[in-house]
Amino acid sequence: MEPEKGKDIPEADALAVADRLHSAAIHLLRRVRTRDTESGVGPAQLSALSVLVFAGPRSLGELAAAEQVRPPTMSRIVAGLMRAGLVRRQVTKEDRRRLRLEATAKGTELLWAARKRRVESLAETLRQLPAEQVEQLRQAAEMMEQLSRGE
Amino acid sequence: MEPEKGKDIPEADALAVADRLHSAAIHLLRRVRTRDTESGVGPAQLSALSVLVFAGPRSLGELAAAEQVRPPTMSRIVAGLMRAGLVRRQVTKEDRRRLRLEATAKGTELLWAARKRRVESLAETLRQLPAEQVEQLRQAAEMMEQLSRGE
DNA sequence: GGAAATTAGTTAGCATAGCTAACTATATTG
DNA sequence: CAATATAGTTAGCTATGCTAACTAATTTCC
Numbered sequence: 001m002e003p004e005k006g007k008d009i010p011e012a013d014a015l016a017v018a019d020r021l022h023s024a025a026i027h028l029l030r031r032v033r034t035r036d037t038e039s040g041v042g043p044a045q046l047s048a049l050s051v052l053v054f055a056g057p058r059s060l061g062e063l064a065a066a067e068q069v070r071p072p073t074m075s076r077i078v079a080g081l082m083r084a085g086l087v088r089r090q091v092t093k094e095d096r097r098r099l100r101l102e103a104t105a106k107g108t109e110l111l112w113a114a115r116k117r118r119v120e121s122l123a124e125t126l127r128q129l130p131a132e133q134v135e136q137l138r139q140a141a142e143m144m145e146q147l148s149r150g151e
Numbered sequence: 152m153e154p155e156k157g158k159d160i161p162e163a164d165a166l167a168v169a170d171r172l173h174s175a176a177i178h179l180l181r182r183v184r185t186r187d188t189e190s191g192v193g194p195a196q197l198s199a200l201s202v203l204v205f206a207g208p209r210s211l212g213e214l215a216a217a218e219q220v221r222p223p224t225m226s227r228i229v230a231g232l233m234r235a236g237l238v239r240r241q242v243t244k245e246d247r248r249r250l251r252l253e254a255t256a257k258g259t260e261l262l263w264a265a266r267k268r269r270v271e272s273l274a275e276t277l278r279q280l281p282a283e284q285v286e287q288l289r290q291a292a293e294m295m296e297q298l299s300r301g302e
Numbered sequence: 303g304g305a306a307a308t309t310a311g312t313t314a315g316c317a318t319a320g321c322t323a324a325c326t327a328t329a330t331t332g
Numbered sequence: 333c334a335a336t337a338t339a340g341t342t343a344g345c346t347a348t349g350c351t352a353a354c355t356a357a358t359t360t361c362c
Contacts, residue, residue, distance in 0.1 A: 013285065014274040014275075014277040014278045014285065015267065015270060015271070015274045016289075017274075017277055017285055017288055017289045017292065018270035018271075018273035018274040018277055019266065019270050020289060020292035020293070020296075021179065021270075021273065021288060021291075021292045022179070022180075022183055022269060022270050022273065023201075023292070023296070024176075024291075024292040024293075024295035024296050024299070025175075025176035025179045025180050025295070026180065026198060027219070027295070027296060027299035027300075028172065028173070028176045028295050028298060028299045029173075029176050029177065029180065030218070030219040030220075030299070031219070031298070031299045031301070032173055033219075033349090034219075037349095037350085042317085042318050042319075042349095043318090043319090044318075044319055044320090045318085045319095047177065059339080059340095060339075060340060061338090061339065061340080067181075068181045068184070068185070069319085069320070069321090070320080070321065070322085071339075071340065071341085072320090072321075072322080072323095072340085072341070072342080072343095073319065073320055073321075074340095075340065075341060075342085076318085076319075076320095076341095077318090077319075079341095080318080095328075095329070095338090095339080096327085096328060096329090096339095097327065097328045097329075097338065097339040097340070098328095098338095098339060098340085099339080099340075115170065116166070118173060119166060119169035119170045119172075119173050120166070120169070121301075122169035122172065122173065122298060123165040123166045123168070123169040124165075125298055125301055125302070126165040126168055126169055126298070127165045129294075133294060134164065134165065134168055136287065136290065136291060136294070137168055137172060137291055137294055137295070137298075138167075138168045138171060139287065139291075140172075140175075140287060140288055140290075140291030140292075140294075140295075141168065141171035141172045141174070141175040142171070142175075143280075143284060143287070143288055143291075144175035144176070144178070144179050144288070144291075145171075145174070145175050145178060147179060147182075147273060147276055147277070147288075148175070148178035148179045148181070148182045149178075184320095188320095188321085193320095193346085193347050193348075194347090194348090195347075195348060195349090196347085196348095210310080210311095211310075211311060211312095212309090212310065212311080220348085220349070220350095221349080221350065221351085222310075222311065222312085223311085223312070223313080223314095223349090223350075223351080223352095224348065224349055224350075225311095226311065226312060226313085227312095227347085227348075227349095228347090228348080230312095231347080246309090246310080246357075246358070247310095247356085247357060247358090248309065248310040248311070248356065248357045248358070249309095249310060249311085249357095250310080250311075
């Protein structure tokens with residue numbers, strides 16, 4: 001079966017590329033994971049914190065949805081973040097069942113430091129590549145984000 | 152600050168690209184994670200199994216290195232795979248401390264099915280992209296694997 | 303040749319993170 | 333106002349990560 005150019009891709013190729021992207025994502029995350037522990041905060045906590053820092057305050061349910069986990073899982077993640085003083089919670093006035101979760105100043109600082117640590121060794125390697133490849137990777141990251149949103 | 156083409160990249164750009172790649176990898180994996188459970192095998196087991204299927208038999212230490220986890224972690228992952236009849240182990244003759252781990256036929260079949268499920272919705276989306284973008288993503292996946300190995 | 307060191311893997315024990323089921327408390331609906 | 337729905341928590345299971353400490357086999361070296 002031959003690719004019809006500019007139109008669509010044969011099944012086998014699409015599967016193979018999806019597979020490689022999947023594999024590459026796993027391995028890339030394993031590499032950055034090695035530095036996760038330095039912040040004293042697990043990856044799920046760091047990721048949830050980043051939503052609060054970059055997207056602003058959220059309810060527990062919203063945060064669970066954003067992180068694609070179930071409410072009980074997020075409940076425990078948030079408990080860890082509060083224990084560490086990285087997140088603050090208030091019961092909302094309009095609906096006293098709901099929580100308003102917000103990053104503290106300490107949480108925001110920790111996130112920036114952790115985020116930088118997590119990517120800095122990758123950045124180090126990127127600096128040794130030619131500019132063209134880095135630009136290609138930048139574009140690829142954008143395309144992957146679109147893929148993740150199903151676009 | 153402008154990049155000097157073909158030479159190296161300013162610090163800020165490298166960090167930004169590393170950050171986007173990291174983020175894109177997280178989101179891509181979250182998307183495929185939803186179907187992980189259908190095989191009845193966890194993601195770490197599936198990933199280890201894929202090494203045995205695609206790269207051939209390995210010792211436990213080699214498998215741990217390939218998966219970037221510690222030997223005790225891999226020991227338990229392999230125990231799960233054996234319990235499920237997906238992997239076979241033999242003690243090697245040359246060195247009786249070492250194990251030769253190999254996927255069984257059942258393991259190979261399960262991997263192909265799981266792998267296809269895991270990536271099929273990604274592939275579906277890829278099929279709607281022009282061939283050029285798919286090719287760009289394929290190349291990007293290769294570069295990301297190199298990055299993960301620190302090359 | 304045999305004691306010491308090294309290497310391969312396992313076991314024990316801890317923490318994080320994922321899930322479902324079942325619960326409490328509040329809000330909404332009929 | 334009773335029944336239902338919604339937001340979050342608690343309890344308890346599994347899987348995965350780690351380090352420390354162990355066993356067994358091999359290699360080193362006197």
